[in-house]
Amino acid sequence: xxxxxxxxxxxxxxxxxxxxxPKVWIPVLVGLAVICFESTPIMGGDRTGKWLTxxxxxxxxxxxxxxxxxxxxxxxxxxxxxxxxxxxxxLRKAWHQSVRIYLKLVGSPLMFAASALSVVFTFxxxxxxxxxxxxxxNRTCTFRDVLIDTSGALIFNAIFWAIRARRRGALRxxxxxxxxxxxxxxx
Numbered sequence: 001x002x003x004x005x006x007x008x009x010x011x012x013x014x015x016x017x018x019x020x021x022p023k024v025w026i027p028v029l030v031g032l033a034v035i036c037f038e039s040t041p042i043m044g045g046d047r048t049g050k051w052l053t054x055x056x057x058x059x060x061x062x063x064x065x066x067x068x069x070x071x072x073x074x075x076x077x078x079x080x081x082x083x084x085x086x087x088x089x090x091l092r093k094a095w096h097q098s099v100r101i102y103l104k105l106v107g108s109p110l111m112f113a114a115s116a117l118s119v120v121f122t123f124x125x126x127x128x129x130x131x132x133x134x135x136x137x138n139r140t141c142t143f144r145d146v147l148i149d150t151s152g153a154l155i156f157n158a159i160f161w162a163i164r165a166r167r168r169g170a171l172r173x174x175x176x177x178x179x180x181x182x183x184x185x186x187x
Contacts, residue, residue, distance in 0.1 A: 024097045031087040032125065038083065039129050044138040045076060080145055081152035084122050088153025089160060091118035111164075115157040122153035 037043065052072050096114035126149030134141030 020098055024094045027090045028087070028094050031083075031090050035083060035087065035125065035129060038079070039132055039136075039139070041136050041138050044136070045072070045140075046138050048072070048076065077145075077148055080126075080148045081155075083152070084126055084149035085152030085156035087125065088118045088122045089156050091121050091153075092157055092160065095121075115161070119150060119153045119157060123150045126150060 041047070049072055052068070052075070056068055056071075092115050095117045096111055099114060099117075100110055123146065126146040129149075130141045130143070130146055133139035
């Protein structure tokens, strides 16, 4: 026996008309502001190295100059990866909400498009950031950093999709259990 219409509406309430709120883009603007700040001479390797030299002895008793240089480099690249990965997720959410409202679409193809747009825009922002850094005296411009930025957005979006798929699997299992229970209860 099929579920009653009231049970279906309880699980899937009808959608209310939505309007795009500029608020969905505020987190993206904050993320871009952080990247702009980090792209200044204040956050250059020569300056962040000074901070790390003060922290380094407290973390490790012995200070190895070779290890210090490697750790400093890796921390800077990890900063690129996580910062742009986070920007990629913020862009994915903003694009998803914006496109969904304008196109009146809901579902995986739209979410995939939002993720793809977020990765593309992360690549553009990373490229512009590197171009900006090429004009600063204590900063460098490398395409490798753009690739690290873009891979952060790509991997963070992939993690989002993996978590979403796992949750959807649990939701499907719960809905199947609910349907089986409602069929048994109706007999």
